[in-house]
Amino acid sequence: MDEQEFLAGYDPSAYPAVAVTTDVVALTIREGSLHLLLIRRGQPPYAGHWALPGGFVQPDEDLATGARRELAEETGLGDERMHRVHLEQLGSYGDPGRDPRMRIVSIAHLAFAPDLPDPVAASDAAEAAWLPVTELGNRQLAFDHARIIDEGLERARAKLEYTPLATRFLEPEFTISELRGVYETVWGDPLHAGNFHRKVLSVPGFVESTGATTERGGARGGPRAKLYRAGDARLLHPALLRPAREEEIR
Structure with a gap:
């Protein structure tokens, strides 16, 4: 049997x-704080609960296109700003009971960018908001989104150790102090300014x-800070480890 004959007799409804x-x-x-985009569901299932932006992948979409479309719908980002968003596949979530409607597998993505709009x-959401990650414990989350969020936050924190993606939270030109602020915000730990500056360079x-x-000096009237842009590295070597990780290695 050739492929055409096989496909002619193939019955998807048998599965x-x-x-x-x-x-x-x-x-x-x-x-100055790390925020996560959530929507409050306006319809069952889990009406009234908070959830990640998302939806069904359309028949003519690949997974990344579907994720970009869902993010654009909730943020109003046009193509001219979407290119500044870092988007990567986070993981697949397919527990048979994760959604009461039917067997649904979610392919989650991680996205971050500077200054995303309100x-x-x-139409199917009652509300959408950027919420500080420190306040997520007070929210009722739908489906298995608490697990997805936890794994997304850990992925973001880990990637800042060994990739230059912290620069994607910043404008094209930035100071080392601003870069340090990204690390402190995402990791949730203060960093020694001098040590961080030395490690980065x-x-x-x-x-x-x-x-x-910069056009002006610091708040205390110090010298103007040098401006930097992202380099061409794809991996950081040596890596910038989180303070807790540094302690483990020691």
Whole structure:
């Protein structure tokens, strides 16, 4: 039997139906703290609960396209700003009882970018908001989204150790102090300014100088700070370890 004959006689209905959705753990820094985008569901199941932005993947979409579409719907981001969003696949979640409607497998994605706009709730959502990650314990979360969020936050924190993705939380030109602020915010730990500055500049390709400085000095009237941009490194070697990880190694 050739392939055409096989496909002509193939009956998809002979197998249990499985739907595919995508959920997005979208992170940004607002007012000096790490925020996560959540929507409050307006319809069952889990009406009134908070959930990650997401939805069913359309027949003509690949997984990343579906995730970008869902994120754009909730944030109002157009194509001209979407290119600044870092998006990567986080994991697959397929527990048979995770959704009461039917067997649904979610392919979750992690996204982060600087200064993402206020969200706009889609038609099936009662509300959408950027919420500080420190306040998530007070929210009722739908489905298995608590687990997805936990794994997304850990992925983001870990990736800042060995990749230059912290720069994606910043504008194209930034100071080392601003970069340190990203690490402190995402990791939730204060960092020694001098040690951090030295470590960053010792990693080949992490950042490169623009040759320019800030227009003004620091709050205490100090010298103007040098401006940097992201370098061409894809991995950080040596890695910038979280304080707790450094203690473990010692």
